[in-house]
Amino acid sequence: MKKVTCSLLLLLFLYGSSALGQESAETLVTESAAFLKVFFKNRFDVQVAVVRFENDSELNDTAMQKLYQLLISNLENEKNIRISDLLINFANGRGEFNLGRVDDLHYLLDLKLIQNKSKTGLGLTIFSRLQDKIVSVKYFEKALSKGEMDFLNAKNFAFSKLGFSKLLEFESKRNLMDIQSISGSDGREQYFFYYPDEIVIYLASNMRLEKDSQFKLGWTRPVYPALHYEGKLLLLQTNQGLVLTAGNNFSSYAKVLAFRDSLWQEIQKIDFVPFKYLILNQIPYLVGASYEEGRNYFKDKIYFMPFSDPANRSGIYEKKAAPAMALDFSVQDGQLQAVHLIDRNYNYHLFSAEFEEQFPAPEKKGASLAALGGEWLAVSDYSRASDQLFFYNIQNGGQRPTYSEKITGEIQFISAGVWQNIKGFWTGVRQERDGQERFMVQFWGKRDGQK
Amino acid sequence: MDKSKLLFIALALTLIFAIKPYYGGEITIRLNEPTSFTLNTANYSNLIFYSLIYENFFYLKKNGEIFSNVFQEYHYDVSGKTLSLTIKDNLSFSNGKPLTARNIQVSLKIFMNSDLFAASKLSKTVKNIRVNENQVRIELLADNPDILSLLTAPELVVLAENEQSFSGMFFPQVWEKNHQLILNANPFYAGGRTYLDKVKITFNDSTPPDLFLANPNQFKENFQEFDSGIFQNIYLCFLQSDMGQNTKIALFTILKRFNEATGNKYKELRTLTSDEESPVSIKIKTMSPQKTASILKHSETKLYILASLSNLEKDLAAFLKNSNLKIETLFIDDSQLMAFLNSAAIQYLLIDKIFQKKVPAAEKISRILKESSFNQFNARYLRMLSELDEVKFSNSQELLMEQIARISEAIVNDGIIFPLFQKNYSLYISKMWPAMEIDYYGRPLLQKVSKNND
Numbered sequence: 001m002k003k004v005t006c007s008l009l010l011l012l013f014l015y016g017s018s019a020l021g022q023e024s025a026e027t028l029v030t031e032s033a034a035f036l037k038v039f040f041k042n043r044f045d046v047q048v049a050v051v052r053f054e055n056d057s058e059l060n061d062t063a064m065q066k067l068y069q070l071l072i073s074n075l076e077n078e079k080n081i082r083i084s085d086l087l088i089n090f091a092n093g094r095g096e097f098n099l100g101r102v103d104d105l106h107y108l109l110d111l112k113l114i115q116n117k118s119k120t121g122l123g124l125t126i127f128s129r130l131q132d133k134i135v136s137v138k139y140f141e142k143a144l145s146k147g148e149m150d151f152l153n154a155k156n157f158a159f160s161k162l163g164f165s166k167l168l169e170f171e172s173k174r175n176l177m178d179i180q181s182i183s184g185s186d187g188r189e190q191y192f193f194y195y196p197d198e199i200v201i202y203l204a205s206n207m208r209l210e211k212d213s214q215f216k217l218g219w220t221r222p223v224y225p226a227l228h229y230e231g232k233l234l235l236l237q238t239n240q241g242l243v244l245t246a247g248n249n250f251s252s253y254a255k256v257l258a259f260r261d262s263l264w265q266e267i268q269k270i271d272f273v274p275f276k277y278l279i280l281n282q283i284p285y286l287v288g289a290s291y292e293e294g295r296n297y298f299k300d301k302i303y304f305m306p307f308s309d310p311a312n313r314s315g316i317y318e319k320k321a322a323p324a325m326a327l328d329f330s331v332q333d334g335q336l337q338a339v340h341l342i343d344r345n346y347n348y349h350l351f352s353a354e355f356e357e358q359f360p361a362p363e364k365k366g367a368s369l370a371a372l373g374g375e376w377l378a379v380s381d382y383s384r385a386s387d388q389l390f391f392y393n394i395q396n397g398g399q400r401p402t403y404s405e406k407i408t409g410e411i412q413f414i415s416a417g418v419w420q421n422i423k424g425f426w427t428g429v430r431q432e433r434d435g436q437e438r439f440m441v442q443f444w445g446k447r448d449g450q451k
Numbered sequence: 452m453d454k455s456k457l458l459f460i461a462l463a464l465t466l467i468f469a470i471k472p473y474y475g476g477e478i479t480i481r482l483n484e485p486t487s488f489t490l491n492t493a494n495y496s497n498l499i500f501y502s503l504i505y506e507n508f509f510y511l512k513k514n515g516e517i518f519s520n521v522f523q524e525y526h527y528d529v530s531g532k533t534l535s536l537t538i539k540d541n542l543s544f545s546n547g548k549p550l551t552a553r554n555i556q557v558s559l560k561i562f563m564n565s566d567l568f569a570a571s572k573l574s575k576t577v578k579n580i581r582v583n584e585n586q587v588r589i590e591l592l593a594d595n596p597d598i599l600s601l602l603t604a605p606e607l608v609v610l611a612e613n614e615q616s617f618s619g620m621f622f623p624q625v626w627e628k629n630h631q632l633i634l635n636a637n638p639f640y641a642g643g644r645t646y647l648d649k650v651k652i653t654f655n656d657s658t659p660p661d662l663f664l665a666n667p668n669q670f671k672e673n674f675q676e677f678d679s680g681i682f683q684n685i686y687l688c689f690l691q692s693d694m695g696q697n698t699k700i701a702l703f704t705i706l707k708r709f710n711e712a713t714g715n716k717y718k719e720l721r722t723l724t725s726d727e728e729s730p731v732s733i734k735i736k737t738m739s740p741q742k743t744a745s746i747l748k749h750s751e752t753k754l755y756i757l758a759s760l761s762n763l764e765k766d767l768a769a770f771l772k773n774s775n776l777k778i779e780t781l782f783i784d785d786s787q788l789m790a791f792l793n794s795a796a797i798q799y800l801l802i803d804k805i806f807q808k809k810v811p812a813a814e815k816i817s818r819i820l821k822e823s824s825f826n827q828f829n830a831r832y833l834r835m836l837s838e839l840d841e842v843k844f845s846n847s848q849e850l851l852m853e854q855i856a857r858i859s860e861a862i863v864n865d866g867i868i869f870p871l872f873q874k875n876y877s878l879y880i881s882k883m884w885p886a887m888e889i890d891y892y893g894r895p896l897l898q899k900v901s902k903n904n905d
Contacts, residue, residue: 221549223541227643227899228472294644295474325471344473367471380470387470410470 025120028142029067032111032124033074035138039126040081040107048075049084050109051102053095057115058149061090064113067122068095069393069402071111085395105129120144164378164391164403168207168419168443172428176439177231177248179415179426189418194233194246199264204420215264219251224294226250230413232275232288236307247273249291268313272303275327279334284308287336289327297344298324302355319355325367328416330394332374338394342366346382350399366390370414370425378425378444380411387411389427389444409440419443472901477649478884481660484632486758488614488623491785492606493759495664495681495805495876495893502894503634503650505608506618506641508536508555509599511891513680517599520642521555521609521618527596532578534589534598543639544611545622550641552582558610559587566789568818569604576601605892620645620898629654646901661881662895666874674879679893680808684720685760685872688800690792690825696866701746702754702799703869704737705778709770710872717872723859724806724815725873730852731859735869747776755791756801758784792826800825801871807892813843816855824867835861 040046050071055064068087075083084105086097102108110125121141128135178194184203191202191209198216202209231248240258247254247270256268274288286307289298300323305316321327326342338358339351348364351357366379375395381388387407393400409431417426424445431438483496490505492498509519519525524537542550563574576598579590591598609618617623620642621634632652636645653660667676687703710717722729738746756763761782771778783791791797802823806815817839820832835858842850862868878895880887888896 219541221541221543222547222639223543224638225539225542225641225643227646292474294638294640296471297474344475346471382470 024142024144024148025063025067026070028120028122028140028144029070030074031140032122032138033071035124035140036075036109036126037078037081039136040078043106044080045082046080046107047082047084047105048107048109049086049097049102049105050095050111051086051097051099052108052110053087053090053097054112055093057113057120059113059115059120061093063149064093064095065090065400065402067113068111069400085393087400089400102129107135116141118143118145164389164405164424164444164446166405166442167422167424167445167447168441170209170441172439172441174437174439175229176412176428176441177229178233178413179417179428179441180233180235181417182235182237182242192233192235192244194231196229196231196248196250199233199244199246207420217246217255222252222293224250224252226294226296228296228412230291230296232273234274234277234286234288236277243267245270245274245286247275247288247291249296250294252293254288270305270313271316272301272305273298274305276329276331277307278329278331278336280304280336287329289321289324292323296325298327300324302327302339321351321355322349326369326414328369328371328377330371330374330377337374338371340369340371340377342369342379342382348379368411368414370416372416372423372425375423376425378414378416378427380407380414380427387429389414389425391425391444405444412439417443419445422447472646474644474646474901475648476646476901477651478647478662478897478900479651479653479658479660481653481656481663483759483762484629484654486761486784488617489786490606490608490610491759493757493785493805494803495679495683497759498605498681498805498892499664499894500652501608502605502619503621503897504617504619504623505610506620507603507605508559508607508609509603510896511600511603513889513891515891517603520640521550525599527598529594529596532591532594534591536587536589538585538587539641540585542641544613544616544618545637545639546613546616547639548611548613548616550609550611550618550639552585552587554609554611555587556580556582557612558608559589561610562604562607565606566822567604567606568814568821569601569606571821573601573604573607603891605894621650624649630657640898642898645898647897650897661884662887663879664876665879667877669877670879674881675885675887677878677880677889677893679876679878679889680891681805681876681893682725682808683803683805683874683876684724684870685717685801685803685874686723686819686823687869687871688802688823688825689866689868690797690800690827692827694798694866697746698750698752699866699869700735701738701743702752702778703735703871704743705747705771705774705776706801706871707737708740708743709767712770713766717874720870720873723819723862723868723870724812725808728812729855729859731856733859733863733870735863744774744776747778750777752776752778752799753797754778754780754799754801755783755788755797756780757788757803758782760801760803809891812855813839813851816858819868820858820862824862827865827867832858832861 053068072083072085075081087095088098089096106129108127108129112123114121114123119141121139124138125134126136173195175196176193179191181189181191184190189204193200198214200214201212203212226249234245236243242259244257245254253269253271254273255266256270257264258267272288272290274286276287278285278287284307286305289302291298300321301318302321303316303318321341322343324341325344328340330337336353341349343349346365346367348366349357365382367382368380371377377392377394379390387410389405389407390401391403393402407429409429412428412430415426422445424443427442429440429442431440482500485500490501492501506521509517511517521538522536523539526535538552538555544550559580562570576591576595577589578592581588620637620640622637623632624635625633634650636648638644687706689699721732767780817836824832839854842854878889884900887900890896
């Protein structure tokens with residue numbers, strides 16, 4: 001009994017310390033943000049960005065990213081401030097920023113973190129680009145305890161108000177492969193759940209999903225039975241109505257279906273699995289790749305198919321990439337920004353829109369991933385021992401880890417999506433408890449991340 | 452163990468448990484060379500080999516769980532005494548040809564017509580097999596809720612009309628006789644494509660194997676040892692009734708001496724099943740070398756040996772050559788044997804049988820009597836088997852043992868079969884493959900085995 005009591009106390013202590021741990025740091029940043037809000041109060045549509053951030057304290061690079069992210073998050077909520085997040089990486093005590101867009105800004109911020117005995121200070125300099133001079137310098141100071149320092153230095157990226165959190169969770173039938181949604185004519189969001197043999201359509205109703213309809217997919221030979229079913233669904237609103245593409249790792253072709261006469265009708269077959277619709281040189285394309293039949297990875301080619309007419313499949317061209325466990329495209333305003341890929345050795349790769357490989361983080365590994373527009377990238381861990389979900393901010397070409405969450409079970413897929421007007425990610429998670437397998441669907445979103 | 456090895460194992464373990472498992476790689480298995488791709492599960496090595504290229508109707512796990520990769524649904528209707536098996540949609544054999552309910556029906560009939568104990572047990576139960584689209588309906592003569600367990604026999608596999616297509620998780624790609632056989636992953640495997648791309652079956656020690664069979668309690672350092680639950684018995688059978696007792700014992704003596712001369716690779720067997728479970732001990736007195744030589748010197752003896760024992764060929768030929776005896780050894784496949792049975796060509800036959808240790812002794816003795824008495828099976832033996840069945844229902848262990856003893860004595864005294872040797876097997880699997888499981892019949896289940904991704 002003594003042991004139990006001790007463990008309980010220890011747990012309470014740990015919880016208490018970590019919960020309190022970030023308070024001073026949060027206050028330091030909140031005060032800085034409050035100062036900036038007051039400073040910009042009478043200005044309209046002011047464009048601001050941090051362009052320099054240096055560290056002269058005991059805090060490590062991870063902690064610096066957290067502080068930076070917290071400041072950005074605070075300022076993002078101000079209607080008159082348009083904060084640009086230009087941080088690409090924070091390494092060796094300095095932030096690396098994308099300075100190519102400085103000309104669009106009105107004010108530049110310079111931050112410096114300084115440690116003075118037990119206190120930590122944040123120096124803030126505001127530079128007006130239009131006046132070409134420093135317009136304000138401010139210094140904030142707080143006592144950061146050892147515990148708080150440790151907490152900030154630990155590799156958990158979260159601050160409560162920044163984080164992606166699990167907004168929805170429910171159990172699904174096994175082998176769910178993908179979820180996509182589209183707004184219906186009545187404004188209600190329709191959710192398409194893609195299983196190997198059928199698609200089930202749900203309608204959002206308050207905080208629940210109500211089953212609306214379902215239809216069988218009726219695959220024909222050759223069918224390659226798989227141990228792990230994988231597939232991608234894509235919904236498109238075209239001139240000819242709603243079109244859906246469904247491809248997977250057990251059929252050598254993907255289906256293109258159109259909703260006609262109140263029925264989903266197959267209008268075409270495609271030799272690759274489409275999973276993004278984007279515009280290149282003003283031409284709309286379906287972009288995707290082919291799975292190795294029956295296996296859980298894509299072959300090494302990415303296909304681009306002009307898609308102005310859903311029934312036309314001519315003019316497909318391909319780009320060579322690498323065989324991929326996971327693949328997705330970050331797209332901003334319909335334009336391709338980057339290609340995110342996890343290779344067969346579980347290493348993450350980033351390619352530019354021109355398919356040139358970038359090297360933002362050489363050690364990054366993963367298993368599944370999905371990009372949410374050009375803003376966020378979610379990557380699952382690659383080891384079964386402790387699955388995790390990492391969220392990276394990929395705006396402005398950067399790629400910073402901002403949040404991570406332990407997951408009970410194994411993530412089977414991640415898809416970008418929307419729930420209750422909040423943009424985020426759907427995850428399919430396989431859980432096993434007492435020999436019983438369950439398939440859980442989760443939605444992860446930022447509470448302030450409105451669609 | 453050096454550091455690099457430790458690192459390698461740590462990396463392997465991490466990646467083996469990767470959430471998206473790694474597809475690719477090959478495993479090397481050392482087995483006896485098969486004679487053909489025609490199903491023949493006479494010995495343990497074959498049992499494993501054919502399980503790689505032929506898919507079983509049902510699998511029986513060590514914990515008693517039954518599962519199938521071929522059927523999406525199976526249902527036993529008590530009132531209609533019918534088992535309905537619904538085949539999965541769009542299945543194909545390794546060459547892409549459709550695998551249909553008709554193939555299931557034909558495969559089941561072929562099995563039921565085979566000369567196997569498990570097959571005759573099933574045929575006694577089944578009244579009719581019908582096909583309706585993707586469903587096979589097995590009508591029974593009498594209610595038998597245990598029908599599914601009869602369908603877990605390792606010999607009951609899905610056969611194609613074409614000999615070059617296979618239903619198993621792998622299919623033969625390259626066969627270098629006396630050296631190795633390469634099997635490729637079947638892209639259409641009903642259970643879902645295996646993680647492994649290839650299986651290399653070696654017939655000698657040229658490549659260090661990842662999986663092999665050997666005597667128990669060896670290779671502790673780098674291999675996991677699985678008690679296969681299997682033993683192999685070797686018997687000398689006499690197929691004609693008018694053969695002299697002296698010649699039989701002389702041949703028996705020679706074979707015993709062969710085992711001694713080759714380092715006692717096999718354990719002496721003094722019963723028809725196993726020494727631990729049999730109520731009787733059979734003692735056949737061997738002869739002196741001089742007497743053996745004088746009996747066998749003048750006769751031209753032809754000893755037929757089942758092809759499943761072909762691993763003895765080299766050593767036995769050398770031994771007989773040294774003994775200056777005119778004994779000719781001829782290796783014969785199971786399928787050929789059936790054709791010879793009604794002629795007088797085969798007098799002496801060396802056979803092997805594999806048994807699951809857990810199977811009751813009564814079932815083993817029934818199997819020996821049915822499968823090894825060949826054309827000498829008669830009404831008396833049939834009566835003895837019926838009596839054995841009756842005794843089984845009596846729940847008297849004493850009576851059961853008595854009947855087993857009576858059958859054993861009868862077939863040995865009638866000079867039909869002499870027990871020779873026994874071999875116990877362990878299955879050794881390299882520690883690099885920790886996810887490997889084995890089924891009730893001691894066969895490794897390779898479907899979910901994945902290579903480390905170094």
